Amino acid sequence: MAVILDGKALSKKIRNSLKNEVKELKEKFGRPPSLAVVLVGNNPASEIYVRNKIKACSEVGIDSIDRRLPETVTQEELNSIVKELNEDPNVDGIIVQLPLPNGLSCREVVNYISPEKDVDGFHPVNVGKCTLGLYDQGLMPCTPAGVMKFFEEYNIPLQGKNAVMVGHSNIVGKPLANMLINANATVSVCHVYTKDLSHYTRYADVLCVATGVPGLIKADMVKEGAVVIDIGISRVNGKIVGDVDFEGVKEKVSAITPVPGGVGPMTITMLLYNTVKAFKMRNGI
Template sequence: MAVILDGRVLSEKIRGELKEEVEYLKEKFGRAPTLAVVLVGNDPASEIYVRNKIKACQKVGINSLDKKLPETITQEELNRVVKELNDNKDVDGIIVQLPLPKHLSCREVINYISPEKDVDGFHPLNAGKCMLGLYDEGLMPCTPAGVMKFFEEYGIELQGKNAVMVGHSNIVGKPLANMLLNANATVSVCHVYTQDLAFYTKKADILCVATGVPHLIKAEMVKDGAVVIDIGISRLNGKIVGDVDFEAVKEKASAITPVPGGVGPMTITMLLYNTVKAFKMRHGI
């Protein structure tokens, strides 16, 4: 039976540490770190995500600035809002909730956010620092950074291990593959065009999956004793499930993240972590 890598427990531990740090920073600098959250339109899922992020900020003492913009906003107007936040000395982190309405360019908005305030870690400058392993000099993407915290917390060795990343998105797959590579794992990256996916997954000591395809990874595709990190999330028959057939795979894996309750809680926690980090970097700490 696998060890369950509990994201809720680890998240609470890190948030407790952040709360103490925020109290110290507020006392030393006269204000707490501040996160600006920009929401365009009325997408119900996005509204829930934003509400959860703001609530998480409140719990650790981070100030939040909620910017709700109409769905009809133009690219130029949205860029202007981002520029105002870039120029605001009391704002340390900026996120623009994705996805955006179809007439707006996600790439343009991401590029417009100041790299020093890009707490999602999506800006090309931060992506480059992630690839080069310059973690102290930039802001790392939240979900991959949260996965790396699991390895650190549970003492999971990466050096010399065969790691397989299934999924190659700019937000999760590519940065996490680079992080694993920088930790001296031997990394294979698979995706929807990979032929014979099981050929790769069966060799993985560390298997990370982020595709959004429910139960893509079956027990017969997993090596005995592998560490399995399920980053996908979907709704199947009214239930929230991951990319891994959890009930079957947990019998073969040495450690596994559940869905929900695994990687998900760590994503928002690392957003809080990055906001505090951005504040400290701006103050030369």
């Protein structure tokens, strides 16, 4: 039977540590770390994400600044607000909740955020540091960083292992593939255009999947004893499911993340981690 990699428990452990650290930083510097969250329009899913992020900040003692903008906001107005937050000495982290309404450029606004406050880890400067393995000098993308925490927490070795990343998005697939390479795994990256996906997945010692295709990975596509990280999340018939057929695969592998309760909780936790890290870096710690 596979070890279930418990994202809720790991997230709680990290948040408890952050809570203590935030308390110490507040005592030393007179204020806690702060996160500014910019939400444009009224996308219901984005509303939920923002609410969860603000609640998580409150739980560990991080100050949150909630900026709500109408869907009619122009790119120039949005850039101006980001510039204002960049220049605010009391703001340590900035996120602009994606996706943005039509007519606004996600890439432009991400590039406008100061790399030192880019707690999503999307700015090209932070992407470059991630690629080079300069983790201590930048802010890493939250979901891939959360996945790496699983390997650390559960003592899962990566060096010399065959790792397969299914999905090549800028947010998850590419940065996680680079992190695996930097951990000395031998990495293959697969995506929607890959021919015979199972040819790759069947040889993976470590299989990470982030496609948003429910149940894509079946038991016959997975190596006996592999470690499987399911990053996908979809709603099917009112139920939250991942990219991996969990019930079938868990009987075959050595470790697996569930959906929900696996990678998901770690994403917001690493956002909090990055906010504290940004505060410390700005204060020379």
